[in-house]
Amino acid sequence: MRKGKWGKALGVLGGSWGAPPELCPALTxxxxxxxxxxxxxxxxxxxxxxxxxxxxxxxxxxxxxxxxxxxxxxxxxxxxxxxxxxxxxxxxxxxxxxxxxxxxxxxKTFTPFLTERRVPPSVSISLVPSSSQPGPGRLLCSVLDFYPAPIQVRWFQGQQELSEHVVATEVVPNGDWSYQLLVLLETPPGAGSPTAARWSTPRGPPEMPPDAARSKMLTGIGGFVLGSLFLALGLGFYLRKKVRGGAGGRVPPGPERLPRQPGLSGLLGVTTHANTNVVDGRKAFIILSHGFK
The missing domain is CATH 3.10.320.10 (Class II Histocompatibility Antigen, M Beta Chain; Chain B, domain 1)
Known part of the structure; x- marks a missing residue:
């Protein structure tokens, strides 16, 4: 009799602990x-x-x-x-x-891993052949491995946003705390007109586009180098004239600015830039340029 009671008790425990259904069919x-x-x-x-x-x-x-x-x-x-x-x-x-x-x-324990966690996406643009229309094909923007899920991807041609003929998938979880999104531009850009895909998270206004930021950075570096060179040459020329008793030389003009870097509208390729330092009040963004020669 005791054995039967213990059998029923074990059956109840087994059912609540996920045991096979045949051990406790009445509770399944x-x-x-x-x-x-x-x-x-x-x-x-x-x-x-x-x-x-x-x-x-x-x-x-x-x-x-x-x-x-x-x-x-x-x-x-x-x-x-x-x-x-x-x-x-x-x-x-x-x-x-x-x-x-x-x-x-x-x-406090989970905030760094949940609400404050930011992982910028890996973004690429590729050509997708189109069988229904002539031309170079459609553009596919792949936004992969980002966190958190809220994200916005837009297509631009110059300064104009392309809101028509854009097809996007749902934000799909990868199962490892990252997400992915595909955005297709069905209408191909015109020849010689660069097209950009920009993604942003809801964190405030975007920063300077990477092409402009890179151009200004190169201009500043070039101006600094040229200015230092001219200053050194001018100082040497002046000291040489002074030692020889001459009237002294003229100091060359100040730093020159390098010309702005040309755009990518004449190239067939992709340039990427990712801002990984996402802070409050700012918006992480990326622009990928794709132009046709």
């Missing part, structure tokens, strides 16, 4: 007991709400809400438990402090 797909601990955050930790739910057979029978401050029952069994727990001052004080002890503590 019916028996389920869950306890949910939830933390709801508004504006960081400015407002925090802690919710504890007890569920049996897919029905919530009692819950604790920190905004309410006590347990609330939804079934006769849940009401009895809620009344018993609410009458225990020590236990209620312990549950009410769960907002700070549980939620705020875990928020």
């Amino acid at each position: 797909a019916v028996f389920q007991s869950l306890v949910y601990h939830e933390c709801h955050f508004t504006n960081g930790t400015e407002r925090v709400r802690y919710v504890l739910r007890y569920i049996y057979n897919r029905q919530q029978y009692v819950m604790f809400d920190s905004d309410v401050g006590e347990y609330v029952g939804f079934t006769p069994y849940g009401e009895r438990n809620a009344k018993r727990w609410n009458s225990n001052p020590g236990w209620m004080e312990y549950k009410r402090t769960a907002v700070d002890r549980f939620c705020r503590c875990w928020y």
Whole structure:
């Protein structure tokens, strides 16, 4: 007799622990007991709400809400438990402090991996042959391995945004905390007109386009080098004239600026630039240029 009772007990435990259905057929797909601990955050930790739910057979029978401050029952069994727990001052004080002890503590632990985590995408543009229309084909922008999911990808021709003939997939999770997105421009750009695909995250205004930033950086470096060279030559010429008793030489004019770097409209290729330093108030962005010779 004892052996039979222990067999039933083991069958119940096996069913609740995920044992094969044949061990406890009476409880399969019916028996389920869950306890949910939830933390709801508004504006960081400015407002925090802690919710504890007890569920049996897919029905919530009692819950604790920190905004309410006590347990609330939804079934006769849940009401009895809620009344018993609410009458225990020590236990209620312990549950009410769960907002700070549980939620705020875990928020500090997981924030660097969740809300503050930023991974810029790997972006490329490729030509897709079109069988329905003549020309060089369609442009496909592949935005891969980024986090978090919210992202915006737009096509530009010069300064004009191309909003028509653009087809995009849904943002697809890769299963490893990264996402991917494909955006196709069905209408090919005109000959000699560069086309850009820009992605952005909801972080504020974009920075300077990378081509312009690179051109200004090269101009500044070139001007500094030329200025230093002319200054050294002028100083040497002046000292030489002074030693010989001459009237002294003229100092060459100040630094010259290098000419602006030519655009890529005459090339068939792609240039990329990624801003990985995403901070509050700024927007990470990338522009990829693709022009036809």
